[in-house]
Amino acid sequence: MSAVRRTPAPPPGDLQDMPKFPKNAAKELRNTQLRKNLRHATTTIREKRANVVAELPHWEQLRRAGEAIKNRTLRHLDDYLLQLEESLTRNGAIVHWASDAAEANQIVIDVARAKGADEVVKVKSMATQEIDLNEALEAAGIAAWETDLAELIVQLGHDRPSHILVPAIHRNRSEVREIFTEEMGRYGTPPPDGLTDDPAMLAGAARVHLREKFLRAKVAVSGANFAVADSGTLVVVESEGNGRMCLTLPETLISIVGIEKTVPTFDDLEVFLQLLPRSSTAERMNPYTSMWSGVREGDGPQEVHVVLLDNGRTKVLADEVGRQALRCIRCSACLNICPVYERVGGHAYGSVYPGPIGAILTPQLRGTASAVDASLPFASSLCGACYEVCPVRINIPEVLVHLRNQVVESHGPSVEGTIMKAGGWVMGDGRRLALVQKGSELAGRVLPGEVIGPLPGPAAGWTGARDLPKPPTQTFRDWWVAEHQGGRDE
Amino acid sequence: MNVPTSTVALFATCINDTMFPETPKAVVRLLERLGCRVDFPLQQTCCGQMFTNTGYFREAMPSVRNFVDTFERYDYVVGPSGSCVGSVRDQHPMLAHRHGDPGLQRRVEAIVAKTYDLSEFLVDVLGVTDVGAYFPHRVTYHPTCHSLRVTKVGDRPYRLLSAVRGLTLVELPNAQQCCGFGGTFSLKNSDVSVAMGTDKVRAVLDTGAEYVVTGDNSCLMHIGGLLSRMRAGVTPIHLAEILASTEDALVAAGATAPQQGGSR
Helix, strand or coil, rough: CCCCCCCCCCCCCHHCCCCCHHHHHHHHHCCCHHHHHHHHHHHHHHHHHHHHHHHHCCCCHHHHHHHHHHHHHHHHHHHHHHHHHHHHHHHCCEEECCCCHHHHHHHHHHHHHHHHCCCEEEECCCCHHHCHHHHHHEEEEEEECCCCCCHHHHHHHCCCCCCCCCCCCCCCCHHHHHHHHHHHHHCCCCCCCCCCCHHHHHHHHHHHHHHHHHHHCEEECCCCCEEECCCCCEEEECCCCHHHHHHHHHCCEEEEEEEHEECCCCCHHHHHHHHHHHHHHHCCCCCCCEEECCEEEEEEEEEEEEEEECCCCHHCCCCCCCHHHHHHHCCHHHHHHHHHHHHHCCHHCCCCCCCCHHHHHHHHHCCCCCHHHHHHHCCCCCCCHHHHHHCCCHHHHHHHHHHHHHHHHHHCCCHHHHHHHHHHHCCCCHHHHHHHHHHHHHHHHCCCCEEEEECCHHHHHHCCCCCCCCCCCCCHHHHHHHHHHCCCCC | CCCCCCCEEECCHEEEEECCCHHHHHHHHHHCCCCCEECCCCCCCCCCHHHCCCCCHHHHHHHHHHHHHHHHHEEEEEECCCCHHHHHHHCCCCHHHHHCCHHHHHHHHHCCEEEEEHHHHHHHHHHHCCCCCCCCEEEEEEHHHHHHHHCCCCCCHHHHHHCEEEEEEECCCCCCCCCCCCCCCHCCCHHHHHHHHHHHHHHHHHHCCEEEEEECCCHHHHHHHHHHHHHCEEEEEEEHHHCCCCCCCCCCCCCCCCCCCCCC
């Protein structure tokens, strides 16, 4: 770590060391600003998405096409990756393979150092967040500047993103004004005097601040939404034009690309460039689609590096049920529709990927050894709304249940496990259930009052806010037996 | 109407059997009124969903096996729960497959094809939407997630409710959003569950309805638990109980009980 930081420090601690989800969630639920922002933002984007999706009568076919293309890619990923490497190399790009975060970060550091750069400008990228590239660069004395407006707000705010697409969704404009006023001048061009919380003025301040960095930087770092195997083309889809600046102005461009971003042919983009904008920003077409195929003399970056990143993906690929998570195109429709995400926001997930997709992707990429990772598959009511909106038909509830089973199987004996085992045995035979029901009938007779109110201990989980009906004094089973003189059946 | 000649097996579900017996009683009344012969095989227990969805696949197997053993010999298995029926349809084949028991898997698949949620059985098999019910109240319907997205009962409950005489059906705002029950989610993530439920309750109260109706008593236990704690003055009720209600026999809940509870 260099003595003086070049960039704003993120919050201390590692995401993976966060407490389990319910604990984080309980804290976030009390954040009224967050609740209001999320309610408004998710409700708005949800409606817009539904409208633009409804415009396409063949939306379901598009989803199935997207699913099929991704499935084929994953099935033959080894072949397509080699083809991608060959095409990229033919186009003049330099291809690197990184098996984990440390390797990927080192490649970026080495390239930046070789170019004599002590700073890089960044296109918004989930992959670079996943490998914590900014902090690795900082430790190597290289400043990484986020240029996406919301990422800039997050970075200047010493904060973490809370949404895949709208990382500063938890902030409102008066907070943004405060962050800009306080921090911007320390890291470059300061905001104008008398900065207000007028969105246009805030965007203007960011524009001037970033412009200086775009023009100065010799190296840019990006991710990629798609990597086309047959043409050796990388694709970045964005809304602000900051990406276009990074991709065209600096002399050297390094792109970190998760291996699952591969698509076989250029034609396949037709499907995804329809699915992605409508699902993510609820736009018919995204404002900026940048594509580059290696190096073109006298036009754009003259040195193009592509880092193909595994970082746990091949492990996910080996899981027959879990691998469908690798189809994800990071649209965030599942976050926006999720009733859990809507109420707790992204930070509660202790994961770069929040929401439903994070709940199935992160425990697979990182494993379920940490408290937060083991709790993520349970951070869902299994309502299934995410599966319904997913543009590549990832059956998120199915994977959640699958991962719950993995968590249960991989952890030792527990009280819950014992209860479940006993319950499982009871449910194996109607006579056993009938016997247990004698207890519930008795409870119904001896408990006072109309309903069961607040109880202490473990029962507080339910009864803290919810009454519980008193068990009836006669089960349906007993009623049936009484009605049918011993039953017609047995 | 197309009343089957063979006996219809009632899959009461363990939670209805134990906690909400008025619902399966209503199913019996309703189906018999419509001319069906109804049986309740006493061997039945549970769909096993609580085990499956909490990650205890092995512990769900006795339920899966028992379900097959109990209901195999019937042509129609009808349950008043989109969630439990959905679990049978969606998860029993998966569990049997994972368990590596092809024989059980074949039996499971055969039974899946003849297992119906009540609303499906009424509309699709009996071919009836007007079941001759009378329920003179203002009612709002919450389409529980598993009825909506797993069992996919679609607009059947709305069609059934719309045909009930005296009933005013009020649209529930943001109806398709989860109420926050989610099985053991309601305990493991009780804070989030309650936060979701609070918004659902607000939507229910906004309708001015006397009753909130669903096809799943589990979700209703959660919504009803919140309503009861708030003394909100809205009664949770299962769809079957409304459909069983007639001029001659108004359901007990409609006539007397202030809140849902097993002892009514």
